[in-house]
Amino acid sequence: MAKCPSCGKKLGLFDDYEGGVCKACYHAAAEEKAQHVYAEQNQRDADIDAVTLTTETYPEGLKITKRIEVVTAECAFGMNIFKDLFAGVRDIVGGRSEAVQKTLRDSRRVALYELKREAYEVGANAVVGVDLDYVELVAAGNMVLLVASGTAVRIEE
Template identity: 45%
Template structure:
């Protein structure tokens, strides 16, 4: 299934709009990951553990959105937007949301 942030697909015509689709993924962080991220913050550099959490959350949200679009009979999702939010009492939960418009391309 084609997924794009643009509202059109070059060389392809949208023949039917199926509707809005969204996918969500909620991922919890753990104490060990927080500890190593804190060390990285202190000394500088990238936090591979958190990057992995962001990547897997984004991929899960997109897969969930694609499944919803497929269930509607779409073969593409256009205008995709991905948002992240930190939730929970201590900000230890990451929520990724992907949403777009399910369409049928010719």
């Protein structure tokens, strides 16, 4: 009768899991692998969040050691029919449209995070000269396109 190579437990006919281990060892290995992947993802997210963004081309107090490349992030956001309806009413009677402002704020946050991610992917730890451009895509059903761009650089820590 076969034994589990990890714990030495005897394996029955249907107890053999992938790799010839018992059910308990198989699940323990899978859990360990999942925790490792989760830890790597958390570290990657922390590294992306640590990327510095600035609108300055030559930021005071930061020493640029290497210019890498131009990075961009494009995000398209749709305005649903209710947001459009209330924005249209605000346009006629005046006032602020909180729904439209929230959509623009959310699109900015997403675009800047994507810009950080793009910079991280090319080995940068900062993006200088960040520029945000908004375009209204009326033909696409009242969508807002936000393009964030800048130069990915390495700065001294």
